[in-house]
Amino acid sequence: MPWNSFNMWLLKGTTIIFFLTVKMHDINSQSIADYQHYSDIVFLVDGSHNVGRVGFHRIRNFILRVVGQLNVGANRYRIGLAQYSEDSQTEFLLNKFLTKQEVTNHLRKKYSFKGGPVARIGRGIEFVHKNHFVKAAGSRKDEGVPQIAVIISATRSQDKVETAAKALKADGVMVISLGIGKAVKNDQIKMAFVQQYPFIVTVEGFNQLLPLARDMSTAIKTITQKHFVLQEIERPAVCQTASMADIVFLVEESSRIKVTKFELIRDFLEHFISVLDIGSEKVRVGLLRYGTVLTPEFYFTSYQKMEDVLKHVKSIRFTPAKDGRINAGGAIRYIHENYFVARAGSRKQQGVPQIAIMITHGDFNDDVRGPAAALRRIGVLVYTIGMIGTQSNKLRNVASYPPENFILNIENIGHSKNIEKIIQKKICVGIVHVTSVRSEQTDQLQQTCTQSLALHTCPKFSFINFPGNILVKKNHRTLQDGKQAIRPH
Structure with missing residues (x-):
């Protein structure tokens, strides 16, 4: 990625901090209900032995709770899911399930623990970047829809995360890093879109995940909304x-x-x-x-x-x-x-x-x-x-x-x-x-026609532009008019 793309996401991240100074749990629930914007969300989950089956089930219940509070649909929030350990695998892409029921059914019945001796988060980030945040997988990035990755880790990565995370963020993906227990803060900082809450979240154990679900879903909604606010700020x-x-x-x-x-x-x-x-x-x-x-x-x-x-x-x-x-x-x-x-x-x-x-x-x-x-x-x-x-x-x-x-x-x-x-x-x-000038001129000419009792019809007018003082011509009469001109034809 060119260096200026990296600087662009860094600038966006710095700016978005301003909008996220309000604590997520203090946001009025009614204002959230009024949001009209949606995003594409991919969960990248630690599936290594560091998580274990009990931890895996608690992560699954956490994701179920978060998804349950989002308005999922083809033209609303889209959800994707991948697991990583020493390698990575897709559970489902953004365009696989287009209703909340389909997503939750898969999570409850078909989502199984991957396992593996090590956790290579960097490889997992590269995997979702190439396989999930692309148009063929259902990403609406090219349509301006916000892209969010929620990376859940329970241990230190066995490979480097910084390069892969930079590439993902430079491509416009906002990363929320959720660390559990042994997860290393340094990895979280390198992965997160911005180095503070709500983009960095840490809990001491798996049992603390479920109470966090509401805050996470609210954070996703707020980040999505503020993304569109930020777009309007960037646009003159x-x-x-x-x-x-x-x-x-x-x-x-x-x-x-x-x-x-x-x-x-x-x-x-x-x-x-x-x-x-x-x-x-x-x-x-x-x-x-x-x-x-x-x-x-x-x-x-x-x-x-x-x-x-x-x-x-x-x-x-x-x-x-x-x-x-x-x-x-x-x-x-x-x-x-x-x-x-x-x-x-x-x-x-x-x-x-x-x-x-x-x-x-x-x-x-x-x-x-x-x-x-x-x-x-x-x-x-x-x-x-x-x-x-x-x-x-x-x-x-x-x-x-x-x-x-x-x-x-x-x-x-x-x-x-x-x-x-x-x-x-x-x-x-x-x-x-x-x-505005043409609108004013048209109104003036229409008014002139209306006021003139001698005229039964008004001529059509067209605008002409000269590289200098512009003239308005009507019925062979010439009027000064700054930069634009009109004349009958």
Whole structure:
């Protein structure tokens, strides 16, 4: 996993501590009942001889009690279970049982003690990571559903846990470490999502497990709910109101961009898209790669779900042409003629904001001024994101006006979390601004029509955008209007 993924879960863990300062047993039961969010939960249980059959039955009863207090279902809480000793085995995957009754029946009748001389927790963590927290096993990670692992241990691990635990947490899984008796605190600290309660829980003996079940189920519900609160905090607030737009990303693919940098650009795209409200009636996105040749990746109507868009973006591979030519003007012309048109899913005629975001080094081998001006004239807001060494004056030929709002730079795309948020916010502000301005202009024109007794009908209006002061034209009369314009057709 890249180091920044590890830092991301660490940051999330630090932030979530703020939300979990209230003791779990003090949370009002009514507020828990009102929760609307669910998670995928996998129990990873010590099945070694250190537990013994009596301890095993008490762990089973503990899990039964916890599951009994959760709303289990295909679209609710999903439950998985695995055992570990010197090796690991699956009891059931997240998509095996989709009702609470099925889960509890298996636990009561078919769940048996594995046994084994040693406990290799690190190997067990790797096992559930590869076999349980994956889409094929029923994980809804790609849909944004919280992933929780409850690791129950009764002794020191006979292998190292830190590397496996880091990989699991870097993949977004929140680990609750429950230690019983001889379980070593140091292992718990390395495994836990955050190094304090409720992510680290310790009891002296198996007989203390059952009274803990209610607190554990409440902790799971609270962690699940706070996960969604945290997601909203990470998402710029203005992006929550930028609920409708058509956005095309133009990504440079030339010999000037090495494979490593292209992968970082791809990560940037994933992070940016993940804050948008993707949907057929919400935000639609398209993507075009450009260099010597133009490669359309997907159009506005290709995907209606965020997870499908992100899956496609993750699959993109770097294939630069050897001659290094950058046909940026051709790329701009292409999206004008093939993306921002009704047949490709553009909602320009419905007044939905049209956005183009170009990621570039700024060294163009063809004319960009004409195609960019033509794109802006049909109402498309054009943002340019320049990488290190890009000259802003070259981007002025492409970007909308004023340049300080539409020309953005990433000095070091590999360490650009703060800059990412700034870019996200600026573009979402642009979407909200266009939406509000157009709504006001439409209302004004409708009011003008209503008030004019001489008019029996009102003309249709369309928005136009120029790289500078914008004019409003109506019946050959010209009015100043800042950044947007409309005219009858």
